[in-house]
Amino acid sequence: MRISGFSALCLSAVSVGLTIPPAAADPCRETIAAMFQGGAMDPFVRPKRHETTIRHNPDGSETMVTDVYWETVLKSVSKSGGNYYLTYDLDMWSGPSFDGPWTPTGSKLPADFAEMTRQMNVQQAANLSETSCPGEVAVDGQTLVKYVYRTKTDTNVHGSWFGGLYTAFLDPASGQLARLETAEMTASWAPDPAAFVDITTVVYDPSISIVRPQ
Secondary structure, eight states: OOOOHHHHHHHHHHHTTOOOOOOOOOHHHHHHHHHTSSSTTOTTTOOSEEEEEEEEOTTSOEEEEEEEEEEETTEEEEEETTEEEEEETTEEEEESSTTOOOEEEEEEOOTTHHHHHHHHHHHHHHTOEEEEEEEEEEETTEEEEEEEEEEEOOOOTTSOOEEEEEEEEEOTTTOOEEEEEEEEEEETTBOSOOSSEEEEEEEEOTTOOOOOOO
């Protein structure tokens, strides 16, 4: 039996009790992975905030995607298309504006919604690739810290997954996410990379309070 040079080297090391050192860790990848677990990309620790996502199309046009006020993962008021929604715990309402009045939708978030969200964060941290940490850059007159990475979620029990090429910009003073650009978006329902780029801007507001409709 012929043994390759690399295999022979490994067998020799084992035979004499040598320890082969692991591959060197990637500090940039580790930094980005940590952002998903208790850091700037972890929705369970992020402060109250207003997030607006605008889609930048290849023809130069722009489209509103979502406009969301987050108190917690399970408490939000959002606009998507021409519709407004309020979620409180697992219950959902719809209305004509951010102020309501609110009407029950008759549907709920999945009972395991919070756990699913946690799992997706773990998966995105585990599935990181093409990571880059350019450092401080100027964006619209602000100095922000730039991180680039590609990632995706695993296929869930419903057969769904999503991912893309992300560029995150963090505020160096607070360490919080200020802007997120999503390009080459893919998903189980749209597996070909999208040509548009979604840009989410974030404004933190401790006064945000979502009240459960009566």
